[in-house]
Amino acid sequence: MPRFFRPLTRAVTYTRWLHMLIGAGMSLICAFVFPGVVKPSFGDWILIVVLPIPLVASAALVPAMRRAEGLQARLMLIPGQHARVKGGGEDSGISVTPSASWSDRGRTAVWLVLRLEAGCAASFVTLQCLGSALALLGASTEPPQTSGLLVPLPGQGWANALLVPIPLMVLMAVVVVAGRLMTAAARRLLGPSPSERLAALEERTEQLLERTRIARELHDSIGHALTVAVVQAGAARAAADPEFTDRALDAIEETGRAALEDLERVLRVLREDERPASGRPTLADAERLLESARASGAKVDTEVTGPLESVPGPVSREGYRMLQESLTNVLRHCGPVPVRVRISVDDGVLGMDVRNALPAGTPATGRGGSGLRGIRERATLLGGRATTGPCDGGWQVHVELPLG
Incomplete structure (x- = not known):
C-alpha cells in the first residue's frame, strides 16, 4: 500500500x-x-x-x-x-x-x-x-x-x-x-512535570538498585555454593578416602541447603509473596562460612574481636556477603590455601581483613573480577571503603564499615 x-x-x-x-x-x-x-x-x-x-x-x-x-x-x-x-x-x-x-x-x-x-x-x-x-x-x-x-x-x-x-x-x-x-x-x-519526571526517575533508580542487589545476592550465595561443591568434589576424588568423601558430601549438602534457602528468599521477593521471607544471614552466621571453607581443605585462621551482635542489621548482612565473596574468591582462584580472617568491632567501625596465600606461579596482579568489584561497591553504599589486591606476596581483602 x-x-x-x-x-x-x-x-x-x-x-x-x-x-x-x-x-x-x-x-x-x-x-x-x-x-x-x-x-x-x-x-x-x-x-x-x-x-x-x-x-x-x-x-x-x-x-x-x-x-x-x-x-x-x-x-x-x-x-x-x-x-x-x-x-x-x-x-x-x-x-x-x-x-x-x-x-x-x-x-x-x-x-x-x-x-x-x-x-x-x-x-x-x-x-x-x-x-x-x-x-x-x-x-x-x-x-x-x-x-x-x-x-x-x-x-x-x-x-x-x-x-x-x-x-x-x-x-x-x-x-x-x-x-x-x-x-x-x-x-x-x-x-x-519536572517533579513527576524526577519521581519517575527516582522510582526507576530504586528498581535498578533492587535488581542489582538481588543479582549480587544470587551471585554471592549460588556462586559460593557451586564453588564449594566443585572444590569438595575434586578433593574427594583426589583423596580417594571414604571418610573424607563423607565429610565432603556433608559440606556440599549443607552449603547447597543454605543456597536453596537464599534462592527461595530471593524468589519470594521477586514474586512479591505476602509470606515473610526467611531472614538474611548476618556475621553471627559467619562460622558456617568458615567451616565450609575448612571442609574444602583451606586452613582458615580466624580471630574475632568485639561484639558482633552490636553490629546493625544492614551492616552485618552486607559484611556476611563480603566475607562470603572473599572466601569464594579464595577457593575459586587459589584452591585450599591458608587463609587468615580478622573481624573486629571497635570505635564504631566494623573491620574485616581476609588474606590468603597464592599458589606457586600465580601472579599477584589486578584488582579481581565482578565479585571483588561488588565488595567495593557494597562498602561504598554503606559509607565505608574496601580495598582488594596483592599484599606481602598474597592477596588481601580489607573492609571498613561505619556502624552509625
Missing part, C-alpha cells in the same frame, strides 16, 4: 479526528445559548469560537481535569498495542496525574483552549469538505447547491461526480496532519 494511504488504515487516525470534533462541543453548547445557530453572521461565528474560552480555561483550576484530559488523550491520540504503527504501545509521554502546581494548571488551561479552537477548526473543515463532496455529487444531475460553502462549485454536469474524491482527500489530509500536531501538543502540555 502506498505510504500516502497508510494512515487511512489506522484506527488512531479516526480516533484523533473524533477527539478534535469532541473539543468543539463546548462551543456548540454555548452557541445554542448565545448567539444562536440559526443563520449566524460572521460576527456570530467569532463569538461562538471566543466566548467559551474563559469557561474552559477556568475548568483547568480543577486538579482532576488534567487527569481526565490525560486519560482521554492517551486513549484517543496515542496508538495502542494493537495499532499497526511503529512505537505503538510505548510510553505515551502524557501524564494522568492531577494538577499539583499552578504550572500544571496553566498548561492544562492552554491545552483546553487549544483543543477548543482545534475542535472548531476541525468541525468547520469537516463540514465544508463533506458538504462540497455531497454538493458535487448532487451537481452531476441537478443544479449545484452552494449554500454555506466557501468554495465555489462548477455548474451542473456529470463530470462533477469525478471531482467528489478531491474534498474527501483534502479532509483526510487535514485530519492526519492535525491529528499528529494535536498529539505533539498533548505530549508538550499534558506531559509529566
